[in-house]
Amino acid sequence: MAGARVPVKAGYFTVPDDPAEPPRLLGSRCEDCGEHFFPRRAVCAKCLSERMADVLLGPRGTLYSYTFVHFPLFGSTRVEHIGYGVGQVDLPEGPRVQLPLAGRQEDYRVGLPVEAELEPLREEGGQEIVIIRFRPVASS
Amino acid sequence: MKDVAVLGVGMQRFGMWPDRSSTDLGREAGLAALRDAGLSFRDVQAAYVGYIFAPVMSGTRTMKEFGLTGLPVQRVENASATGSAAFREACLAVASGRHDVVMALGFDKMTQMIQSSSQTTHPAWLEDAILPAAFFALWATRRMHERGTKPEHLASIAAKNWNNGALNPMSQRQPEKPVTVEKVLASRMVAWPLTTMMSCPIGDGAAAAIVGRPEIVRRLQPGRPVVRVAASELQTERYEPGHLFVGPVVGPARMTRDTSRAIYEEAGIGPRDLDLVQVHDAFAIEELEYYELLGLCAEGEAEAAIERGDFAPGGRVPVSTDGGLIARGHPGGPTGLAQIWETTLQLRGEAGRRQVKDARVGLCHMMGGGSVCIIHMLVRE
Numbered sequence: 042m043a044g045a046r047v048p049v050k051a052g053y054f055t056v057p058d059d060p061a062e063p064p065r066l067l068g069s070r071c072e073d074c075g076e077h078f079f080p081r082r083a084v085c086a087k088c089l090s091e092r093m094a095d096v097l098l099g100p101r102g103t104l105y106s107y108t109f110v111h112f113p114l115f116g117s118t119r120v121e122h123i124g125y126g127v128g129q130v131d132l133p134e135g136p137r138v139q140l141p142l143a144g145r146q147e148d149y150r151v152g153l154p155v156e157a158e159l160e161p162l163r164e165e166g167g168q169e170i171v172i173i174r175f176r177p178v179a180s181s
Numbered sequence: 182m183k184d185v186a187v188l189g190v191g192m193q194r195f196g197m198w199p200d201r202s203s204t205d206l207g208r209e210a211g212l213a214a215l216r217d218a219g220l221s222f223r224d225v226q227a228a229y230v231g232y233i234f235a236p237v238m239s240g241t242r243t244m245k246e247f248g249l250t251g252l253p254v255q256r257v258e259n260a261s262a263t264g265s266a267a268f269r270e271a272c273l274a275v276a277s278g279r280h281d282v283v284m285a286l287g288f289d290k291m292t293q294m295i296q297s298s299s300q301t302t303h304p305a306w307l308e309d310a311i312l313p314a315a316f317f318a319l320w321a322t323r324r325m326h327e328r329g330t331k332p333e334h335l336a337s338i339a340a341k342n343w344n345n346g347a348l349n350p351m352s353q354r355q356p357e358k359p360v361t362v363e364k365v366l367a368s369r370m371v372a373w374p375l376t377t378m379m380s381c382p383i384g385d386g387a388a389a390a391i392v393g394r395p396e397i398v399r400r401l402q403p404g405r406p407v408v409r410v411a412a413s414e415l416q417t418e419r420y421e422p423g424h425l426f427v428g429p430v431v432g433p434a435r436m437t438r439d440t441s442r443a444i445y446e447e448a449g450i451g452p453r454d455l456d457l458v459q460v461h462d463a464f465a466i467e468e469l470e471y472y473e474l475l476g477l478c479a480e481g482e483a484e485a486a487i488e489r490g491d492f493a494p495g496g497r498v499p500v501s502t503d504g505g506l507i508a509r510g511h512p513g514g515p516t517g518l519a520q521i522w523e524t525t526l527q528l529r530g531e532a533g534r535r536q537v538k539d540a541r542v543g544l545c546h547m548m549g550g551g552s553v554c555i556i557h558m559l560v561r562e
Contacts, residue, residue: 053427076422078426079426079427080426080427082426086420086424086426087420105323105423106319106320106322106323106326107319107322108315108318108319108321108322108372108373108374108375109372109373110312110314110315110318110371110372111369111370111371111372111373127315127316127318127319127372128319129319129425131423135422135423136423136424136426137423137424137425138425138427138428139316139319139425139427139428139429140428146373151322151323151326152326
């Protein structure tokens, strides 16, 4: 059993202590115009206000578009990952985010409700490095 | 833009050139442009050099290949639109009245960039660097959902561009037999629904343009049609709801719409007056979207226009006449200048087997990551 889970890159998503709890995206909300952003930013891209508050976004959203990559176009390090998915997801708060997708192409269609999850990438120094990705919302 | 003309153009065929340095490629393209203009390097008063991947100082160092005349040299970089950006700066330097003859030079060896970047990228870090094919595949999936676009439409664009490349001696891809829609569809899948043949290759190359006062053309090349730079526009992203901040290769598609509207206004020439168009067709879906965004056809009508052959040779407004990024190639720095090379030859009537009949107005469109949209309009006097 690996130790603590840590994000592959700090500043983008939460890693809840409870493994059953979905991660959330670290975003900003403009206190002047109310627009939401991912990732966090210091200045509102819409009204240029500097009054930005930290907020958590997601974890659910709607699939805007998707693809699955079958070819290691950018060199040998990608070969082992042939078949990975990429999606653009509209979050209910407004931002559109682009992240990996779990599973297979057949699992997806435009407009599908999806949910963020953490996926172990590798172990490093006794820690488990995790990435964030989306999967179809589990039907229950 | 007042009183700026293309005096000369030159390029080195894009391709895999393991034995030629970017300096060699840049020198040969620049010398070809000078010969075409009928000028000596001593006449060049300033240079803007575009490259993405070459080491620092490559701009000034490469320019020393032409001779050491002390001219001002400035490196320009704007990702895929680097060559277009260098061309724009050269035109602005002439339009400002500061210089009469300016060189824009672009070169790159994309083959070396791939080797160095593959050591620092990882698919799990998609938020940093998505595969360009995957990003534009997301455009394609969405388009198919909204408009019922078929992979055949994308393959038709790619086949057209491959076959245009066969007519261009400077094209990286020069198929010996006509490329069919079926062949494009049967090529290997890169990122669904985009196949390898719907995607531009990597490669090395260089291209150059000399710009200056129109009267120089009349004096040095009497009888040659004067190709003017009627307008130049560069825009970056504007915020809109649903804006993607992390992972996109280029900004929202509307960048092309906004930038083209600005250039049509600046030039006083609309999309219906265009005789030929070059676009940033790194992937076939891009060219399809740009038909509408540039106003070459109405929104939602790209598929029907493709089926009619509107953008094929002999069609209403031929697009990617030199093969586009898909066939002519896309080394990076020189790509935008290759579009200027093609458009200049077409407007002079010197484009050989791919000549667009009586071409008078040409548009060159490039996207650059970051992102920027750069458009130039060239007009034969």
